[in-house]
Amino acid sequence: MSDDLTRRDLLQALAGGTLVAASTMLPITAVAQQFNRGSGRGPIADATGSRTPATLRGDQVVQPERALPVLHTTDVLVVGGGPAGTAAALAARRQGVEVTLVERYGHLGGLATGGLVLAIFPLYGSDRRQVILGIGEEMMRRLDTLKFGIIERNKAPEYPIVDAEAFKYVLASMVIEAGLKVFLNCWGVDAIIDSTGAVRGAVFESKSGRQAILAKVVVDASGDGDIYAAAGAAYTRVKDNIGLVSRIGNIDEIDMTGGDEHLAAASGQPVTPRRPTRGAPTMTLDGKVGSPTPAPHTNWLNMMGPVGDALDIAQMTEFELKHRIAIWNNVERVRAKAGNEQAFVLETAPQLGVRLSRLLHGVTVLTAEQARAQTKFEDAIGYSGSYAGQPEFQIPYRALVPQKVENLLAAGRCIATDFPLADTTRLIPVCWVTGEAAGVAASLCVTDRCTPRTVEVAKLTSILRAQGAYLG
Amino acid sequence: MRRGAWRRRARYGCLVVAVLLLAGAFPAWIPAASGARLVVETSPFVAIGAALARHTIGIGTVLGLLFTVPVLVRKRWYCHYVCPTGLLLDLAGRGRRPNAPRLWARWPVLGRPVALVTLAGALAGYPLLLWLDPLALFASPFAIPGDIAFASAAWVAISFGVIALACLLLGNLWCARLCPLGGLQDLLLSLRLLLWRMLCRGARASHDPLPAIAPRRALLIGGIGVALALLARRVGKNRSGTAPLRPPGAVAEDEFTGACVRCGNCASVCPTRIIEPDLGGAGIAGLLAPMLRFDELRYCREDCHACTVACPSGALTRLALPDKRRYVIGEALVDAERCLLILGRKECDACAQACPYRAIEMAWDETQYLAFPQIDYRRCNGCGACQVVCPTEEIKAIAVWPLLDEDRAGAAPRYLAPRDQEQVAGIPSGCLGGTVEHKA
Numbered sequence: 001m002s003d004d005l006t007r008r009d010l011l012q013a014l015a016g017g018t019l020v021a022a023s024t025m026l027p028i029t030a031v032a033q034q035f036n037r038g039s040g041r042g043p044i045a046d047a048t049g050s051r052t053p054a055t056l057r058g059d060q061v062v063q064p065e066r067a068l069p070v071l072h073t074t075d076v077l078v079v080g081g082g083p084a085g086t087a088a089a090l091a092a093r094r095q096g097v098e099v100t101l102v103e104r105y106g107h108l109g110g111l112a113t114g115g116l117v118l119a120i121f122p123l124y125g126s127d128r129r130q131v132i133l134g135i136g137e138e139m140m141r142r143l144d145t146l147k148f149g150i151i152e153r154n155k156a157p158e159y160p161i162v163d164a165e166a167f168k169y170v171l172a173s174m175v176i177e178a179g180l181k182v183f184l185n186c187w188g189v190d191a192i193i194d195s196t197g198a199v200r201g202a203v204f205e206s207k208s209g210r211q212a213i214l215a216k217v218v219v220d221a222s223g224d225g226d227i228y229a230a231a232g233a234a235y236t237r238v239k240d241n242i243g244l245v246s247r248i249g250n251i252d253e254i255d256m257t258g259g260d261e262h263l264a265a266a267s268g269q270p271v272t273p274r275r276p277t278r279g280a281p282t283m284t285l286d287g288k289v290g291s292p293t294p295a296p297h298t299n300w301l302n303m304m305g306p307v308g309d310a311l312d313i314a315q316m317t318e319f320e321l322k323h324r325i326a327i328w329n330n331v332e333r334v335r336a337k338a339g340n341e342q343a344f345v346l347e348t349a350p351q352l353g354v355r356l357s358r359l360l361h362g363v364t365v366l367t368a369e370q371a372r373a374q375t376k377f378e379d380a381i382g383y384s385g386s387y388a389g390q391p392e393f394q395i396p397y398r399a400l401v402p403q404k405v406e407n408l409l410a411a412g413r414c415i416a417t418d419f420p421l422a423d424t425t426r427l428i429p430v431c432w433v434t435g436e437a438a439g440v441a442a443s444l445c446v447t448d449r450c451t452p453r454t455v456e457v458a459k460l461t462s463i464l465r466a467q468g469a470y471l472g
Numbered sequence: 473m474r475r476g477a478w479r480r481r482a483r484y485g486c487l488v489v490a491v492l493l494l495a496g497a498f499p500a501w502i503p504a505a506s507g508a509r510l511v512v513e514t515s516p517f518v519a520i521g522a523a524l525a526r527h528t529i530g531i532g533t534v535l536g537l538l539f540t541v542p543v544l545v546r547k548r549w550y551c552h553y554v555c556p557t558g559l560l561l562d563l564a565g566r567g568r569r570p571n572a573p574r575l576w577a578r579w580p581v582l583g584r585p586v587a588l589v590t591l592a593g594a595l596a597g598y599p600l601l602l603w604l605d606p607l608a609l610f611a612s613p614f615a616i617p618g619d620i621a622f623a624s625a626a627w628v629a630i631s632f633g634v635i636a637l638a639c640l641l642l643g644n645l646w647c648a649r650l651c652p653l654g655g656l657q658d659l660l661l662s663l664r665l666l667l668w669r670m671l672c673r674g675a676r677a678s679h680d681p682l683p684a685i686a687p688r689r690a691l692l693i694g695g696i697g698v699a700l701a702l703l704a705r706r707v708g709k710n711r712s713g714t715a716p717l718r719p720p721g722a723v724a725e726d727e728f729t730g731a732c733v734r735c736g737n738c739a740s741v742c743p744t745r746i747i748e749p750d751l752g753g754a755g756i757a758g759l760l761a762p763m764l765r766f767d768e769l770r771y772c773r774e775d776c777h778a779c780t781v782a783c784p785s786g787a788l789t790r791l792a793l794p795d796k797r798r799y800v801i802g803e804a805l806v807d808a809e810r811c812l813l814i815l816g817r818k819e820c821d822a823c824a825q826a827c828p829y830r831a832i833e834m835a836w837d838e839t840q841y842l843a844f845p846q847i848d849y850r851r852c853n854g855c856g857a858c859q860v861v862c863p864t865e866e867i868k869a870i871a872v873w874p875l876l877d878e879d880r881a882g883a884a885p886r887y888l889a890p891r892d893q894e895q896v897a898g899i900p901s902g903c904l905g906g907t908v909e910h911k912a
Contacts, residue, residue, distance in 0.1 A: 119818075241834070241843065273807060273867045275713065280837040281808030281844050291817045301816040304843030306836040326841035388822045389861060 082110020084412030243305025362416025583655025592697030615736025
C-alpha cells in the first residue's frame with residue numbers, strides 16, 4: 001500500500017494528525033495511527049479469488065487440502081470479544097505480552113452490548129458487598145463518567161443497568177488504549193493443533209477469507225466453546241432458553257407501581273389481589289412492560305424465549321425471525337394502551353440471547369452442590385455474586401483448564417460447571433471474573449514458559465489481586 | 473382430710489406433667505408434638521366431642537374415655553384429681569377475700585347446657601363449643617412464640633387470660649359455673665344414675681339427686697345444638713376459595729372450625745411458625761382457629777408433619793410424613809400482572825429454584841410468546857416456598873390460594889396421587905436451608 005502514498009497524501013495526513021492530536025479525542029487518534037492505510041480509490045491490482053474452491057465429488061462436498069495464509073502471530077490469542085474475552089485480553093496485555101482479540105460481530109461487548117443484556121448481575125454478595133471487582137469494575141467506572149452510561153450503581157441489591165452504546169464506546173477505547181491487536185467480524189472456525197496435540201492458534205473466516213492466527217496460548221471466550229470443541233476437548237452439549245432482548249422508546253409514561261395498586265394506596269384502602277387462574281397467564285401488556293435503562297424514555301424488555309439448541313443454525317434462524325415479529329407485535333399492543341401511543345421499537349438486539357450451548361469438561365468441574373456448600377478452592381480466582389438465595393461462591397482456576405487439550409483456556413459461559421450452576425456462571429459479571437483470570441493465566445504461560453495446566457496458582461492469584469480483583 | 477391431701481398431690485402432679493409435656497421437656501421419649509396432644513386428649517369433653525363429630529375412635533379417644541370412667545362414679549372426679557386448669561384458677565381465686573360476696577352465687581351451672589349443645593352439635597358433625605375445653609385453654613399459652621407476635625398474644629389473652637383474670641376478681645367462677653368439662657361430668661353422672669335407676673327400678677329412689685338438666689329441657693337444648701351445628705356447617709360450605717389456608721391435615725372447612733379446640737398445639741410445635749390464630753378475618757365461626765401465613769422464608773416444610781401429630785381433636789388428621797407431603801394445603805397461582813419474568817423485567821426463576829417438590833418450571837407459551845412459571849398441580853401441595861422467595865413486594869406474584877371446591881370434589885381435603893408423590897421422593901429436606909429456625 002505504501003507505493004500509493006503521494007507527497008500530498010503525506011502532507012494531508014501530517015496536517016490532519018496535528019489537528020486530531022490537538023483535540024482531546026484520544027481514541028480516534030489511536031485508531032488513525034493503528035489503521036491508517038491511505039485512501040486511493042479504484043481497482044486493486046492483486047485481487048484474486050479462492051484458488052481451492054470446495055468441489056462436488058458425486059454427492060460429497062470436499063474441501064481440498066490447502067495452506068492457509070497466516071494473518072498474524074501473537075503471544076496470547078483471545079477468541080471472542082464479549083465480557084469474558086475483553087476482560088481476558090485486557091488482563092493479559094497488562095502483563096506485557098502481545099495480545100490479539102478476535103470478535104465475530106462488528107462491536108465488542110458480546111451479549112452485554114449486542115445482546116442487550118444490560119443488567120450487571122449478580123454483582124453482590126449476600127451481605128450486599130460487591131464481590132466482583134477488577135477489570136469489570138474498571139469498565140463500570142468508565143461508564144460512571146459518561147452521561148446516560150450506567151444507572152443503579154452501588155445500590156445493592158439493585159444491580160447496575162448499562163447503556164449498550166456507552167459500553168461499546170468504553171470497550172473500544174480500552175482495547176485501543178491498551179494496544180491490543182483487534183480483528184472484528186472474524187468468526188473463529190477451527191483450532192490449530194501442533195504435532196504434540198497442543199493448540200497453537202485458531203483459524204478465522206472473514207471477508208479476507210480463511211486465515212490463521214498463530215499464538216503461544218489461546219483463550220476460548222467464544223461463549224459456545226467453539227475452539228475447544230474443534231481442538232478435541234471433552235464437553236457437554238446443553239439446550240437452554242434462547243430469547244431476544246429489545247429496547248422500547250418513548251415509554252417513560254409507564255406507571256411502574258401498577259395502576260390498581262397506585263389507586264388503592266392513594267385511597268388508603270388495602271390492596272386485595274385478584275385470584276389468578278391456573279395455566280398459562282394472559283399477558284396484559286398494560287404498559288408495565290420492561291424496565292428503565294440509562295437512556296431516557298427507554299425501557300429494555302427481556303424475552304426468555306423457548307428452549308433451543310444454540311448450535312443448530314436452522315433453529316437459531318427460526319427463533320431470530322419469530323422473536324423479532326413477536327417483539328413488534330407486543331409493542332403494538334403496548335401502544336394500544338392510553339398513554340403509550342408514542343411507544344416504538346427502538347431496537348431488537350443484534351445478537352440472539354443464547355444462554356448456554358457447551359460446558360467444558362475441565363480439570364475441575366464446579367457444581368451447584370459445591371456452590372451451595374460454599375466450597376473453598378486453593379486455586380480460587382474470584383467469586384460469583386449471590387443469586388436467588390445462593391450466596392456468593394468461589395470459582396476455581398482449574399474450571400477454566402480443559403481435561404485433555406494443552407495450551408488452551410476457557411473463559412465465560414462455556415467454562416467447566418454443571419448445568420444448574422452454569423445458569424449463574426454464564427452471567428455478565430461472572431464472565432468478567434473468569435475472563436480476567438484466563439487472561440492473566442495465559443500471560444503467565446508466555447512469560448513463565450509453562451502451560452495452563454502448570455501455571456503457578458499463587459502467582460496467578462497475586463497478580464489478580466494486584467489488578468484489583470476480589471478474591472475474598 | 474386424707475382424701476384432700478391425695479387430691480392436692482394428684483392435681484399438682486398432673487399440673488407438672490402437663491407443663492412438661494406441653495413444653496416438650498422429654499424430646500427423646502415423648503416428642504413435643506405427641507406430648508402436647510396427650511395433655512388435651514385426657515379431657516373427656518374433647519374425646520367424646522371429637523369422636524362423635526369425626527365418627528372415629530382413636531388412641532386419643534380411648535385415653536379420654538379412660539379418664540371418663542371414674543367420672544361416672546365420683547362427682548367431678550376429673551376436676552378434683554386431674555384438671556391443671558382448675559388448679560391454676562383455684563390458686564388465682566385464692567387471692568380474693570374469702571367472705572366477699574359472689575356475684576354469680578345464684579347463677580345456674582352454665583357448663584351443663586354448653587356441654588349438651590356441643591355434643592348435640594357433634595352428632596351433626598360440628599361440636600359447637602368444644603373450644604371451651606379447659607385443657608385446650610391450658611395448652612394455648614404454649615403457642616406464644618419467643619418473639620411474641622401481637623396475634624399470638626391476643627390468642628392467649630382472649631382465651632386463658634380473660635378467664636384467669638375473672639377468677640382473680642370474682643373467685644373461681646369458671647370451675648363452678650362455666651366449665652363445659654365440669655358440666656359434662658355432671659351430665660354423665662346424672663345419666664349413669666338415670667340408667668341405674670331404670671335397671672334397678674325403685675331402688676334408693678328417695679336418695680337420687682336432681683338430674684343435671686331436666687329431660688325435656690335437655691331435648692330442647694340438644695335440638696338447638698343440632699340446628700346451630702347444621703347452620704355453622706352451611707356457612708362453612710359456602711367458603712369455596714375464600715377460607716383461610718389451614719394447616720396440613722385439616723378436615724373440610726365446614727367441619728374444621730367446629731372440630732378445632734383452639735388449643736394452639738399446632739402453632740406451638742410448628743418449627744417455622746407459620747401457624748397463626750385467625751382473628752376473625754374469615755368470619756366469627758373461625759375465630760382463633762389456626763391459619764397459615766407464609767412470610768420471610770417461612771413456609772410449610774417438606775420434612776415436618778408436627779402439627780398433624782399435635783392436634784388432639786382430629787381437626788387436623790394425623791398424617792405420616794409422606795402423606796402430609798401429599799396433603800394439598802392450597803394451590804400456587806401466578807399473577808401475570810406482577811410476575812417479573814412475564815413482564816420481561818427480570819429473568820427470575822426463584823420460585824422454581826425454591827420448590828421442594830419440583831412442581832414449577834419455566835414454560836414457554838408459543839401463542840402469547842412469553843415465558844411463565846408453570847405449576848404442575850399433580851405435585852404442588854401449596855407449601856408456600858415459592859411465595860416466600862418471590863422477589864415481588866407486598867403482594868407476591870406467586871402465592872398459595874385456598875382450593876376451589878370444584879377442584880377437590882366438594883369441600884373434602886385433597887391429596888396428591890401416590891404416583892406423583894413417588895416422583896418427588898428423595899427430595900433433600902429443608903430446601904431453603906438454614907434460613908428456617910427449628911424450635912429447640
